[in-house]
Amino acid sequence: MRESAAGRHDRLLALVRERGTVRVADLATLLGVSPVTARRDVEALAAKGLLDRVHGQVSWPERHAAVSEGLVLGLLAPSATYYFAEVIRGAHEAAARAGARLILRISDYRPEEDRARTEGLLAAGAEGVLVAPGWRGPEDRPAYGNWLAELPVPAVLLERRADPGSPLDALDRVVSDHGHGVLLALRHLLGLGHGTPLLVARGDSPTALAVRAGYAEALVTLGLEAPGPVIDSVPADQDPAGFERAVRALHEAVVSGRASAALVHNDVDAIEIVQRLAELGVKVPEDLALIAYDDEVAALADTPLTAVAPPKRQVGRHATELLVERLTEDPAEEAARRHLSLLPRLRVRSSCGAPSGGRPA
Structure with a gap:
């Protein structure tokens, strides 16, 4: 199976993190790709601030080495299977890219236990949390949600929207549209x-x-x-x-x-x-x-x-990147909170009478 760009980026980042500084030409050989592909990947990752690039070489950013190394992130999800398995996988990949450790708690869609499980993440050393509450209906948001706005660490909502004007509405969030x-x-x-x-x-x-x-x-x-x-x-x-x-x-x-x-x-x-x-x-x-x-x-x-x-996997990735940014930003230059919506895709197969093939529409 052909390797995805995201998977190749993960390998590239792991190589640079391990070696500190690497020539772009050497990366092409190590990754088994063309020099053009290696340069394109390096440019994309440097643009996101994940690498430093100078004169044909790339280095692991000093801010990651000094701040992200050893960073512990917590993730509360209602399930580790079906839909949320991909969200968790995306979060894990992004945490690895940032040199951070991700720890997981599962609520089994019991919103009354979300707070205690999140406190467990903090007790385990989480310096910031990604939270997908186990809400089942709209009544659960006010009943089992406002405590999230009072957490002593940065928090990002995953695949959950807050009531407009509620305390949770001021949190960062990443959702599918x-x-x-x-x-x-x-x-x-x-x-x-x-x-x-x-x-x-x-x-x-x-x-x-x-x-x-x-x-x-x-x-x-x-x-x-x-x-x-x-x-x-x-x-x-x-x-x-x-x-x-x-x-x-x-x-x-x-x-x-x-x-x-x-x-x-x-x-x-x-x-x-x-x-x-x-x-x-x-x-x-x-x-x-x-x-x-x-x-x-x-x-x-x-x-x-x-x-x-x-875009379940991308939701996990973007949310984790946003959380790492919150934890590593200069407090004097705190960025505005963000509500990020990612667009689903339609994969056309046979059940609606259209040509099969699984291509995104």
């Missing part, structure tokens, strides 16, 4: 000639709620009316009866002609819904064009599912 992802999906289905797609979505996580809100906004943006109410989805293994109700509602919309396309959150639900619909005589994509949301396992379905792919 799920509204943009939903709009990409609807535009793609409309472009294939379908009427307004239905939304089948969970309601038990911030991502699910953001997808629902994005759907309502996309309908307004596109000047459309929904062909029916949002169909409430639930995990088949936790609530078989609720799952069957969701499948039957979608089945009825298709056979009645009300809808020929749907966006389903999330991948696992989408795969199981496709399987159950087939048992009821509705096939994807022949009878129903379907797009999944998350793109964790969508490509592994019998009919590979077109899916919206939030």
Whole structure:
């Protein structure tokens, strides 16, 4: 498999950190790339302040050696699997690049335990924290969130938005723009000639709620009316009866002609819904064009599912880089707080009747 630019950058940084100073020509040999590629990589990393470049050589920045070396970062995530596995991987990569150590705590979507677990990170030596609270609904933000604004160390919110004007709204945060992802999906289905797609979505996580809100906004943006109410989805293994109700509602919309396309959150639900619909005589994509949301396992379905792919790994990377910047900046020149939104991509496969191949749209 061809190495990504990000992976190559990680190797390059590790080499410079280990050796202190390296000629760019030698880096090309060590990395097994062309001199042009090595120079381009060095320029990109130097522009981000990750390397110092002088007269054909690169050096590990003195500020990293003096400040970032031994830096300990904490990360609180609601899960270490499915969606957040990639977020954690991105954070770990960025921490390694900065010469920092990342320590992890998992909340298992129990927001009432977030504060204690974050205090555990501080007790373990974390000098700054990345926090993705285990909120399940909007009521959890005020009930289990304002303590974050009172932390004695810099904090960056991960994949979570704060209520406007709340104490948390003044924190740095890095999120996926799920509204943009939903709009990409609807535009793609409309472009294939379908009427307004239905939304089948969970309601038990911030991502699910953001997808629902994005759907309502996309309908307004596109000047459309929904062909029916949002169909409430639930995990088949936790609530078989609720799952069957969701499948039957979608089945009825298709056979009645009300809808020929749907966006389903999330991948696992989408795969199981496709399987159950087939048992009821509705096939994807022949009878129903379907797009999944998350793109964790969508490509592994019998009919590979077109899916919206939030930039999970990049969220972890950018948030970690922002936290390191907070910890290493001159207190007298503190930069403005930032709310960074990263755009999802649409990966087109077979489930909406478009050509397969997995290329980003």
